[in-house]
Amino acid sequence: MINLLAIDWLLLLEKLILIAIVILASLFIAMYETYAERKIAAFMQDRIGPNRAGPLGILQPLADGMKLFFKEEIIPNSSNKILFVLGPSLAMLTAMMTCAVVPWGGDINLFGRTISLQIADVNIGILYVFAIVSLGIYGVMIGGWSSNNKYSLLAALRGASQVISYELAMGLSLIALLMMSGSLSLKTIVAQQMQTHWNVLYQPLGFLIFFVCALAECNRTPFDLSEAENELNMGYHQEYSSMKLGFYLFAEYVNMFISSAIMATLFFGGYDIPFFNESAHTDWGNWLALLGIACFMLKIAIFIFLFMWIRWTVPRFRYDQLMNLGWKKLIPLALANMLITGAVILWLKK
Amino acid sequence: MTATEILFWFLSILALFSALMVLISKNPVHSVLWLIVVFFAISGHYILLNAQFLTIVNLIVYAGAIMVLFLFVIMLMNLNSNTEPQRNSLIKLAGVIGGCLLLTVMVSAVRSAGEVSNNRALMNEGDIGLIQNLGKILFTQYVVPFELSSVLFLSAMVGAVVIGKKE
Incomplete structure (x- = not known):
């Protein structure tokens, strides 16, 4: 007999609703990131940008999405059909999976239940993010x-070696942060920052290394070598058309959103409201949680803007420069940061 | 059957099926991808044993790093089905016999080991697989073997650099 009644069905329902909301929200935000990117690019290059679809071109992402859906879908004859479809699906899946451990806000009370705005508070939160990031390369x-x-294969190999190289520096820069927090759970790290100061004050170098690595992991300029169009035609998605191409492009924007969320959580206090003592205003209830979410979204938006600002300002690295920066500069810097943090922690404990 | 048992059977069947597919697949890239599925199924077993840290490290190290390098090498080799050397049947037979003998030795070794023969696996409980307990034990009780194995890794890295530098 199947005994499934032991499961808390209400909790399951609650989590399913939360997952649906988070996924829809990240897709919606990714959609408007494409609009923001075009508008910011236009502003930096002294153009107007998209302004035809709707007021100020606000419906442009919808029009772009429709165009991708209605385009003819071409699967090359000599390609491996199953894997050809699996590639973009994996890229999108791994982009969405990371959001499971991000704490989007404090607890809210609805219908007499306390609902945590985090899908899963696992005790290895950061390592989970790392695992998913390292799996993300399979899509490419x-x-x-x-x-x-040949061009697609070369671009994919470039992308994979880039992600593997920068994952190391990223992990090392986080070890210093973990030595301070003593926990891998993202929710605990946010709670600690709410009581004291934001981690970026204690770990400025660690944050800088993490940010550079996040740029590289998202394949954003100046690290977008896997889609360097002047050397490799279009990169790994050259043969893709229609919505499969759309999935690859879209996954990049989802990745950007999630990595901004991770950075805001780890270094900038997550849903902590700046210059405001939350514990003194617990009687605000749900409004406090909503205000926290708004602050979190604002922090994410600033990071996303920073990503785009860098994209339209800095030219692309050469491949050897990319590898030099990753292996010979960022990894030693991260190691030094780790040693200094360890020494300071030991000194303070004495 | 409880939910844990259903998951256990699902993951076991998935692991065995994809392990078979690793061997059966004609295309080496497919073999590598099936091997990644095997790692996922085994990581699922770790979760059932409440060892989240082992789960995630298994995914990061094996599925995330080592298999990517495997894919790298295999994608760069231009493998055609007709260039693969055909081994004669005597060697195949020897391989089968050798594999079966190894399996027998390993199964009997595991079955007769005193630590496991009388114990059952702890499902959904037991906290030795959590990062805190694992770290404490590794750095106190087993610190010498742990450091020795890290020296072993270092020597492997130095060896790789030496081979890579040699022209």
Whole structure:
């Protein structure tokens, strides 16, 4: 007999609703990131940008999405069909999976239940993010290889080696942060920052390294070598068309949103409201939680703007420069940061 | 059957099926991808044993790093089905016999080991797999083997650099 009644069905329902909201919200935000990117690019290059669809071009992402859906779908004859479809699906899946451990806000009370605005508070939160980030490269590699095109394959290999290289520096820069917090749970890290100061004050170098690595992990300029169009035509998604191409492009924007959320959580207090003591205003209830979410979203928006600002300002690295920066500069810097943090912690404890 | 048992059987069947597919697949890239599925299924077993840290490290190290390098090498090799050397049947037979003998030795070694013969696996409980307990034990009780194995890794890295530098 199947005994499934032991499961708390209400909790399951609550989590399913939360997952649906988070996924829809990240897709919606990713959609408007494309609009923001075009508008910011236009502003920096002294143009107007999209302004035809709706007032101020606000419906442009919808029009772009419709265009991608209605385009003819071409699967190359010599490609590996199953893997060709699997590639963009994996890219999108891994982009969405990271949001499971991000604490989006404090607890809210609805219908007499206290609902945590985090899908899963696992005690290895940061490592989970790392695992998913390191799996994200399979979407690119499988897509590049199965297209059966030399340019795609080269771009995919470039992308994979870039992600592997920068993951190391990213992990090392986080070890210093973990030595201070003593916990891997993202919710605990946010709670600690709410009581004291934001981690960026204690770990400025760690944050800088993490930010550079996040740029590289998201394949954003100046690290977008896997889609360097002047060397590799279009990169790993050259053979893709229609919404499969759309998935690859879209996954990049979802990644950008999630990595901004991770950075805001780890270094900038997550849903902490700046210069405001939350524990003194617990009688505000749900409004306090909503205000926290608004602050979190604002922090994320600032990071996303920073990503775009950098994209339209800095030119692309050469491949050897990219590898030099990753292996010979960021990793030693991160190691030094780790040693200094350890020494300071020991000194303070004495 | 409880939910844990259903998950256990699902993950076991998935692990065995994809392990078979690793061997059966003609295309080496497919073999690597099936091997990644095997790692996922085994990580699922770790979660059932309440060892989240082992789960995630298994995913990061094996699925996230080592298998990417495997894919790298295999994608760069231009493997055609007709260039693969055909081994004769005597070697195949020897391989099968050798594999079966190894399996027998390993199964009997595990079954007769005193620590496991009388114990059952703890499902959904037991906290040795959590990062705090694992770290404490690794750095107190087992610190010498732990450091020795890290020296071993270092020597492997130095060896790789030496081989890579040699022209």
